[in-house]
């Protein structure tokens with residue numbers, strides 16, 4: 309990602325406006341009633357609202373996410389022991405590794421992976437290993453090739469950033485089996501949970517038999533509700549892990565501003581039509597992109613990304629300097645990302661169209 313930032317800056321000096329398809333920042337704001345809930349709560353003069361919030365968060369917020377899990381994913385959670393509120397799931401990605409891994413333990417990342425995963429591993433002094441995903445089987449994890457000893461945790465991420473794959477059949481069951489057999493914790497990153505296409509149903513890891521015995525799931529308010537800057541998410545599932553994350557937070561944080569939590573409750577309990585609108589918007593943009601460069605794309609089943617195999621001789625750097633379009637270079641997502649690039653659908657239609665035309669031109673010239 310640093311490579312992207314530095315080449316973007318260099319190219320921006322060069323005249324023709326750059327089209328940036330590299331970033332994954334939702335381009336649609338949160339629903340009005342959520343903004344209202346934040347504002348109404350923040351406007352109160354009641355000192356309690358502006359004081360330290362309970363470290364474990366508002367019970368009503370924990371109950372609201374548990375109710376959503378029951379309603380949408382058919383998962384019944386105990387809101388007192390199986391839910392931790394976190395200031396964004398990026399935070400939790402590091403916290404979970406810190407409470408799980410000892411120096412020298414291995415943490416397996418799916419390859420390719422979301423580039424924030426290595427941070428917690430580095431902070432814990434653990435070792436980063438890779439779990440191969442099989443593109444021929446919908447990017448299913450190859451647990452049969454994974455080490456059986458010394459693995460503290462395994463990350464999974466469906467729908468996946470960057471491949472845009474939804475969960476392949478049997479992948480969660482295989483993860484539970486691996487976790488139960490090896491003692492490794494399974495951490496499922498569900499940041500794009502609601503963003504699945506072509507009438508797929510969102511699938512939570514916690515719906516798999518035995519899932520909460522071996523792991524947790526991370527649910528983010530960022531993508532489903534356009535609240536990325538607000539920093540609100542959840543760690544759900546295994547009660548022991550949830551308690552450990554909560555304990556870490558008790559020591560290094562002091563709760564989350566109550567109005568933000570009230571807004572989270574409004575989002576989770578209020579009308580859900582904007583979640584569907586958002587999903588449809590990305591699906592439509594996905595179709596526009598695939599109509600032009602689909603032959604270069606991995607199957608795009610969800611998220612707001614398209615994962616593109618670059619033709620020989622095309623690199624992210626050349627796309628930037630010769631065609632004025634910024635993409636996220638595949639190398640940043642792990643060893644298997646070489647020769648690939650990720651583009652973002654969280655981009656206004658006209659910008660996306662211009663960028664994709666430039667990509668199509670660059671690909672056709674090869």
Ligand SMILES: Cc1ncc(COP(=O)(O)O)c(C=O)c1O
Nearest residue numbers: 396397398422469499528530541
């Ligand atoms: C795969 C994945 N996981 C987690 C996150 C972090 O989300 P947040 O910290 O906003 O909850 C992101 C953000 O882009 C992501 O793409």
